Amino acid sequence: MAGQPSLLALFPALESPIGGGIQAAGQIARQALRSSFTVRCFYYGPDAEKGLPASDVIAPTRLSALWQAARGRWTADLVMVWHVHLLRLLPFFNLPKARIAVFLHGIECWRPLDWWSERAMKNVDCFLTNSDYTRDRFLGTRPWLTRARTETTALGLGHPAPASPPPGAIPAALMLGRMAIEEDYKGHREMIGVWPRVLADVPDAELWIAGGGSLRPALEAVVREQGLERHVHFLGYISEEEKLRRLEQCRCLALPSRGEGFGLVYLEAMRLGRPCLTSTLDAGSEVIAPPEAGLAVDPGDTTGLHRAVRRLLGAGAEWEQWSRQARHRY
Structure with a gap:
């Protein structure tokens, strides 16, 4: 022009x-x-x-x-x-x-x-x-x-969703992202590691892991060793439509990483009113401003991680407030 x-x-x-x-x-x-x-x-x-x-x-x-x-x-x-x-x-x-x-x-x-x-x-x-x-x-x-x-310059992501759909019946946490050996800092191991403790509090809780990469076989081996096959599900690469469906059905997005420069997936979750679990060690806290749109923990703190997951999977007034604030912050 x-x-x-x-x-x-x-x-x-x-x-x-x-x-x-x-x-x-x-x-x-x-x-x-x-x-x-x-x-x-x-x-x-x-x-x-x-x-x-x-x-x-x-x-x-x-x-x-x-x-x-x-x-x-x-x-x-x-x-x-x-x-x-x-x-x-x-x-x-x-x-x-x-x-x-x-x-x-x-x-x-x-x-x-x-x-x-x-x-x-x-x-x-x-x-x-x-x-x-x-x-x-x-x-x-x-x-x-x-x-x-x-x-x-914080990133953006389109227009707000017209409404915040209710989550599905299964109390599920969703992880989105590559699983590469050279990127073994995104919190997959830590989330799998605390899942037995989560199940002790929330027996029907599920962890959905979307994405693929060279680290996936090692993570699947950890799941088998702990007998978590019924509760931790590897979804592989998923379409945009399937990603949207999983975000709507889950109760929270979890990415307690040690090295995210931003994390666009947080915005995808917040847009739909899903609170996020981030790390205190990278930029995740800048995005969600905990406890406004979720919680932040040190992924090395297994007790803190377990407690945060348990709270985010729960239903009730606290979760509803997080959901509203996540959409507002988005």
């Missing part, structure tokens, strides 16, 4: 079948950017979307990404980098006058990056972060960036 500043947006593939919060939030961000800028998008990843504008570029492999970035004729007043791993591509676009913003999502931004990406950070004009926790962890690993401009 005439008069609008031009923006080049670098995204990972946003339609990955196992995509997480970065992809979901990226779709929302892309829509918002197009309302304010003349946007051209560059996608790196094998899962291409359908119906993209002809001006957008899809690079399914590293070699094609480097080739298309280097050979293209790029013009932009601003560059938005949606994932820190895409920083390595910046020099190949040859946009020395463009201002650069990078969105920091979570654990990948406080882990060591490749030399090219670390060097490219020196040219970033603003780091946007989804939480204060992400900002502090990121800057804590890179003291030479403590004077850099940062802005905390």
Whole structure:
């Protein structure tokens, strides 16, 4: 649109079948950017979307990404980098006058990056972060960036649900997310570990674990060892429709993680009036503001975790208040 500043947006593939919060939030961000800028998008990843504008570029492999970035004729007043791993591509676009913003999502931004990406950070004009926790962890690993401009920009997720449906008859806690060996910090082991104590108080309680990954076989083995097969259910990858159904049926979303930079799944639950169980060790508490929209515990505190799960699975005035406040906070 005439008069609008031009923006080049670098995204990972946003339609990955196992995509997480970065992809979901990226779709929302892309829509918002197009309302304010003349946007051209560059996608790196094998899962291409359908119906993209002809001006957008899809690079399914590293070699094609480097080739298309280097050979293209790029013009932009601003560059938005949606994932820190895409920083390595910046020099190949040859946009020395463009201002650069990078969105920091979570654990990948406080882990060591490749030399090219670390060097490219020196040219970033603003780091946007989804939480204060992400900002502090990121800057804590890179003291030479403590004077850099940062802005905390909490993520959003569409419009509020028209109503908060009642939960199902089964007192169930739902866990949503990848189960990868390299991400063995999301609280799956801790939740399974306390489930026998939960069952002592709530005999028909169930733990629903959605998602997949390399850690799943080890977690399934723990469930078998404890004889919990009737109470802990692995759902695998589920569709958006099934996810919505499970969120409506559960009594709470549980993700007592040690390293969430934000946790878009909390918003998905709060939108439907489902209180959340988060950790005191990461950004979950920023999202739900316990005890407003749920509870936060140290996942290493088994007694505290057991008590929190028991309360969140219960019916009554406390749960109804959490449900109302979760929707309000959303």
